[in-house]
Amino acid sequence: MHKIESRNVDFFYGETQALHDISLSMKENTVTALIGPSGCGKSTYLRLLNRMNDLIDNTRMEGSILIDQKDIYLKNTNVDDLRKNVGMVFQKPNPFPKTIYENVAYGLRVNGIEDKKIIEERVVTSIEQVALWDEVKDKLKKSAFELSGGQQQRLCIARALAIQPSVLLMDEPTSALDPISTSKIEELIHELKNQYTIVIVTHNMQQAARVSDNTAFFYMGKLIEYDKTKTIFTKPAIKQTEDYITGRFG
Amino acid sequence: MASHFEIELEKLKNVIIKIGNLAESQLSEAVKALLSEPMAEKKEVKKTEEKIDKLDVKIDEICQTIFALQQPVASDLRFIMASMQISNEIERIGDLAMSVIKNSKNIKDKHDLIIKFNVSELAKQVEQITVKMNQCFLDRSETTIGEIFVLNNSIKKGTDDTIHNLMNEMKSNSKAVVSGMNLVMVLKHLERISEHCTNIAEHVHFMIKAKIIKHEKFDDRQ
Numbered sequence: 232m233h234k235i236e237s238r239n240v241d242f243f244y245g246e247t248q249a250l251h252d253i254s255l256s257m258k259e260n261t262v263t264a265l266i267g268p269s270g271c272g273k274s275t276y277l278r279l280l281n282r283m284n285d286l287i288d289n290t291r292m293e294g295s296i297l298i299d300q301k302d303i304y305l306k307n308t309n310v311d312d313l314r315k316n317v318g319m320v321f322q323k324p325n326p327f328p329k330t331i332y333e334n335v336a337y338g339l340r341v342n343g344i345e346d347k348k349i350i351e352e353r354v355v356t357s358i359e360q361v362a363l364w365d366e367v368k369d370k371l372k373k374s375a376f377e378l379s380g381g382q383q384q385r386l387c388i389a390r391a392l393a394i395q396p397s398v399l400l401m402d403e404p405t406s407a408l409d410p411i412s413t414s415k416i417e418e419l420i421h422e423l424k425n426q427y428t429i430v431i432v433t434h435n436m437q438q439a440a441r442v443s444d445n446t447a448f449f450y451m452g453k454l455i456e457y458d459k460t461k462t463i464f465t466k467p468a469i470k471q472t473e474d475y476i477t478g479r480f481g
Numbered sequence: 482m483a484s485h486f487e488i489e490l491e492k493l494k495n496v497i498i499k500i501g502n503l504a505e506s507q508l509s510e511a512v513k514a515l516l517s518e519p520m521a522e523k524k525e526v527k528k529t530e531e532k533i534d535k536l537d538v539k540i541d542e543i544c545q546t547i548f549a550l551q552q553p554v555a556s557d558l559r560f561i562m563a564s565m566q567i568s569n570e571i572e573r574i575g576d577l578a579m580s581v582i583k584n585s586k587n588i589k590d591k592h593d594l595i596i597k598f599n600v601s602e603l604a605k606q607v608e609q610i611t612v613k614m615n616q617c618f619l620d621r622s623e624t625t626i627g628e629i630f631v632l633n634n635s636i637k638k639g640t641d642d643t644i645h646n647l648m649n650e651m652k653s654n655s656k657a658v659v660s661g662m663n664l665v666m667v668l669k670h671l672e673r674i675s676e677h678c679t680n681i682a683e684h685v686h687f688m689i690k691a692k693i694i695k696h697e698k699f700d701d702r703q
Binding site for chain 1: 555557
């Protein structure tokens with residue numbers, strides 16, 4: 232049974248078709264890397280999974296996307312509930328101008344959780360989950376901006392996890408980070424895989440190879456090849472994939 | 482314009498071709514030393530062996546640099562992995578060719594033994610497989626790889642039969658034991674050279690088809 236299932240997805244920005252007939256299924260508790268050159272549609276596809284593209288005017292999607300067997304593009308879908316279930320981490324760390332504690336607690340309050348005890352438990356658990364607790368436990372009341380870029384990004388992941396999603400979308404989560412912070416996030420992805428289904432967009436081939444179970448190669452809005460990461464990086468079936476991962480085009 | 486990475490790969494390919502050609506010529510000298518008098522020029526042979534050893538180290542260094550700096554994947558990764566192994570096999574071929582030369586010196590009445598046991602046919606087959614080994618790396622052809630497997634099988638059978646006959650000769654004629662034992666060792670070296678050529682064909686097969694076939698039985702490959 233698949234956690235996420237896309238069926239014949241087309242997507243348009245106005246008249247321009249950005250995705251062509253994408254059918255892609257992802258199992259629960261796996262990491263799927265989306266790779267491809269800039270403008271290939273991988274981020275557009277990622278944003279379809281929590282309906283972030285709804286926020287862009289004059290866009291249109293055809294086909295269907297199912298999460299937990301439910302079509303998330305049905306008219307009666309509660310988009311807020313969907314985004315609680317499908318968390319997202321962006322390219323640049325984007326903490327709120329609040330304390331470290333409040334950054335994680337804020338999302339819980341917005342989602343109607345008032346019980347201080349529950350909030351505190353979730354905040355601590357989420358910060359522990361991203362292996363940040365030892366680094367911030369003595370400065371929870373300090374501004375999140377005092378943290379390093381890598382710590383801020385882990386805090387943003389903690390913020391996403393506090394809402395208890397089951398899917399985590401990551402759009403180039405380490406592109407603005409140094410190698411040590413990158414390696415911490417990659418370790419974290421390995422850990423989180425046990426509880427979440429993760430979809431990650433990355434331009435870093437080695438990162439895709441290191442962290443993911445499956446890799447999807449997009450080119451010009453089309454899904455060219457989707458297979459186990461081991462297969463994609465050792466013996467891809469399609470020449471275009473081979474040319475891209477070996478750096479010969481794109 | 483070729484990228485820096487492609488230039489590095491081309492460099493590696495050229496060094497493999499060079500070391501392969503040296504091994505081929507080294508084996509030619511070994512076969513000459515076995516089949517004809519006088520012996521090949523010892524100095525030249527020694528020099529070639531040193532060149533082979535140096536190139537073997539150079540190939541390791543090139544591969545190490547590519548791994549560290551370029552993080553190759555897919556066909557590039559297979560090419561580099563195969564290159565490291567091929568270089569290792571070729572270096573062994575060079576060493577074995579030297580051993581053939583050394584053992585050949587200790588065979589008295591060489592011509593008689595060689596004619597009696599048809600050793601020249603076997604030696605020529607080993608020369609052939611060495612040429613094909615270099616060819617298969619260059620043309621990456623499955624046909625050539627298949628020919629190597631068939632030839633190796635024939636060399637193995639030929640070696641076994643010849644050694645069996647030589648043993649019988651030594652049993653009945655004690656004077657033939659020293660030369661006979663040296664010839665047995667030469668035959669075993671030639672057989673090993675053929676095996677290394679076959680291993681190289683397997684590495685080339687991995688390089689082009691992404692399938693590991695080493696340790697498969699000959700019959701399973703037919």
